[in-house]
Amino acid sequence: MPDAIVIGAGVMGSSIAYELQKSGMETLVLDKGDSVGGGSTSASSAVIRFNYSTHAGVTAAWESRHRWLSWAEHLGLDENHKEPLAKFHKTGMLFLEPPEFPRSIFLDLLDEFNIPYDSYSAEELSEKFPSLNLGRFWPPKLPDDENFFNDSNGNLNGWITPDAGFIDDPQLAANNLMDAAKRHGALLNLHAQVKSVLIENERVSGVELQNGTEIKAPVVVNAAGPWSSMLNRIANVESEMKIKTNPMRQEVHAAEAPNNFNFDSGAPLLTDLDLGYYAVPKMGETFYVGGVEPDCDPLEWVENPDEVSLNPTIQRFEAQVWRLARRVPDLGIPTRPLGIAGVYDVTPDWVPIYDKTSLKGFYVAIGTSGNQFKNAPLVGEIMKEIIEACENNHDHDSEPLKISCSHTGLTLDLGAFSRNREEFSTTGSVLG
Numbered sequence: 001m002p003d004a005i006v007i008g009a010g011v012m013g014s015s016i017a018y019e020l021q022k023s024g025m026e027t028l029v030l031d032k033g034d035s036v037g038g039g040s041t042s043a044s045s046a047v048i049r050f051n052y053s054t055h056a057g058v059t060a061a062w063e064s065r066h067r068w069l070s071w072a073e074h075l076g077l078d079e080n081h082k083e084p085l086a087k088f089h090k091t092g093m094l095f096l097e098p099p100e101f102p103r104s105i106f107l108d109l110l111d112e113f114n115i116p117y118d119s120y121s122a123e124e125l126s127e128k129f130p131s132l133n134l135g136r137f138w139p140p141k142l143p144d145d146e147n148f149f150n151d152s153n154g155n156l157n158g159w160i161t162p163d164a165g166f167i168d169d170p171q172l173a174a175n176n177l178m179d180a181a182k183r184h185g186a187l188l189n190l191h192a193q194v195k196s197v198l199i200e201n202e203r204v205s206g207v208e209l210q211n212g213t214e215i216k217a218p219v220v221v222n223a224a225g226p227w228s229s230m231l232n233r234i235a236n237v238e239s240e241m242k243i244k245t246n247p248m249r250q251e252v253h254a255a256e257a258p259n260n261f262n263f264d265s266g267a268p269l270l271t272d273l274d275l276g277y278y279a280v281p282k283m284g285e286t287f288y289v290g291g292v293e294p295d296c297d298p299l300e301w302v303e304n305p306d307e308v309s310l311n312p313t314i315q316r317f318e319a320q321v322w323r324l325a326r327r328v329p330d331l332g333i334p335t336r337p338l339g340i341a342g343v344y345d346v347t348p349d350w351v352p353i354y355d356k357t358s359l360k361g362f363y364v365a366i367g368t369s370g371n372q373f374k375n376a377p378l379v380g381e382i383m384k385e386i387i388e389a390c391e392n393n394h395d396h397d398s399e400p401l402k403i404s405c406s407h408t409g410l411t412l413d414l415g416a417f418s419r420n421r422e423e424f425s426t427t428g429s430v431l432g
C-alpha cells in the first residue's frame with residue numbers, strides 16, 4: 001500500500017510526487033490520460049516572470065526561477081547525465097503600461113525583493129525597440145469594434161524585468177520531474193481514472209478507479225488541474241472551501257516575427273495591458289500570443305474540461321494576433337489560425353490553493369489560474385511540508401506554515417494559498 005496517492009501527472013502532480021517520494025513517502029501517481037504532462041501543462045506558454053500583485057506570488061516565482069536555472073541539480077542529476085531536459089530561455093519581459101496604470105502594484109514588490117527591473121520613458125523604449133509601434137491604443141478592443149484600427153494616441157512607458165523568460169517544453173519539464181520521482185521509487189499508473197474517494201473513520205483511505213479497482217492510501221492529493229473541482233465534489237470537500245476553482249478555456253496563437261526582428265537581443269516577452277495580450281518569443285522566429293482577460297473579451301467558463309474543443313477559433317485568433325500586429329506592424333499573420341486551446345483552473349482572485357481540506361488526509365494543489373507553471377518546482381516542496389505537518393497533527397488552518405526558500409532565503413507564508421483565505425485584491429487576470 002502506498003503512503004500517498006497523487007491524482008494527476010501534470011507538472012504539479014509530478015513535482016509533488018518527487019518531493020513526497022524523496023522525503024520517504026511511498027508515492028503512487030494516477031492519471032486518466034496516456035502521458036505525463038498531457039493535460040493543461042502541455043498547452044502552457046510556460047512564461048517565467050516575477051510581477052505578481054501579492055507578496056507570496058512574487059516570493060514563489062523568484063524562488064522558482066532559481067530552481068529552473070539549476071534544473072539538473074533540482075532533479076538530482078549529476079553533470080554527466082544524458083537526460084533531455086526542459087530549458088529556461090532568458091529573454092527579459094517588457095511590460096507596457098496602459099494610461100493611469102498603478103505601476104506600484106508590481107514595482108513596489110519588485111523593489112522589496114530586490115528583483116532587477118529598468119524603467120523606460122516612451123522615447124527610450126522607441127529607441128530600444130524600433131520594430132515595435134509603441135503608441136497607446138487603450139482601451140483593449142475586439143477586432144469587430146469600429147475603433148479597433150484607430151490610430152494610436154500618445155506613447156507608452158514601460159519597464160523590463162531582464163531575468164524573465166520561458167521554458168521551451170513544459171511537458172518535458174513535467175516528465176523530468178516524474179522521472180526524478182521514479183528514480184527515487186515513485187510509481188505511475190496511466191489510464192487510471194479516479195472515480196471516487198474512499199473514506200473510513202472520517203478520513204480518506206484511498207481511491208476507487210473507473211474500472212472498479214480500489215487502492216488504499218492514508219494520504220490523497222488532488223493535483224487534477226482543471227478537473228480539480230470535479231474531484232473536490234466527489235470527495236465532498238468543495239462546499240466547505242471559501243475559494244473554489246472553475247475551468248476556463250483559453251487559446252494561444254502563433255505568428256511569425258518580421259524578418260528584421262532580432263530575437264537574440266531585441267525580442268523580450270511582451271505583457272501589453274494597453275492592447276490586452278501577452279506574447280512569448282519562442283522557437284527562433286515565432287511569437288506565441290495569449291490573452292490577459294481585458295474587459296472586452298468574453299470569459300469561456302466550461303463545465304467539463306473533457307468536453308472542451310481544443311481547436312482554435314477564428315475569433316480568438318483575430319483578437320490575439322491582430323492586437324500583437326498593432327504593436328509589431330510587420331508581423332507575419334498566418335492565413336488560418338495556428339494555435340492551441342487549453343484550460344485554466346481558475347480561482348476568483350487568480351491565486352492558487354495549496355492546502356489541506358476538511359477531509360483528513362485529502363490535500364489539494366489546484367486553482368493554478370493560468371500562472372503557476374513557473375512555480376511547479378516549489379509546489380512539490382510546499383505540498384510536502386503541508387502534508388508532513390498536518391499528518392503530524394499541526395493545525396495549518398489556525399497556524400499557517402511558513403517555509404524558508406532554499407535559494408533566495410525568503411520566507412513564504414503558506415497561509416496565502418489557503419482555501420479559506422479572504423480573497424486577495426489582485427489584477428483579476430492571469431497576471432495574478
Ligand SMILES: Cc1cc2nc3c(=O)[nH]c(=O)nc-3n(C[C@H](O)[C@H](O)[C@H](O)COP(=O)(O)OP(=O)(O)OC[C@H]3O[C@@H](n4cnc5c(N)ncnc54)[C@H](O)[C@@H]3O)c2cc1C
Pocket residue numbers: 007008009010011012013030031032033037038039040041042043044045046047048192193194195223224225226227231250251252290341342343344365366368369370371372373374375
Ligand atoms: C493555455 C495556457 C497557458 C499557460 N501559460 C502559463 C504561463 O505562461 N506561465 C505559467 O506559469 N503558467 C501558465 N499556465 C498555467 C500552467 O500551465 C498550469 O498551472 C499547470 O500546467 C497546471 O498543471 P497541473 O499539473 O495542475 O494540471 P494538468 O497539467 O492539467 O494535470 C492534471 C492531470 O490530472 C489528470 N486527471 C484529472 N482528473 C483525473 C482523475 N479523475 N483521475 C486521474 N487523473 C485525472 C489529467 O489527466 C491531467 O493529466 C498556462 C496554462 C494554460 C492552459
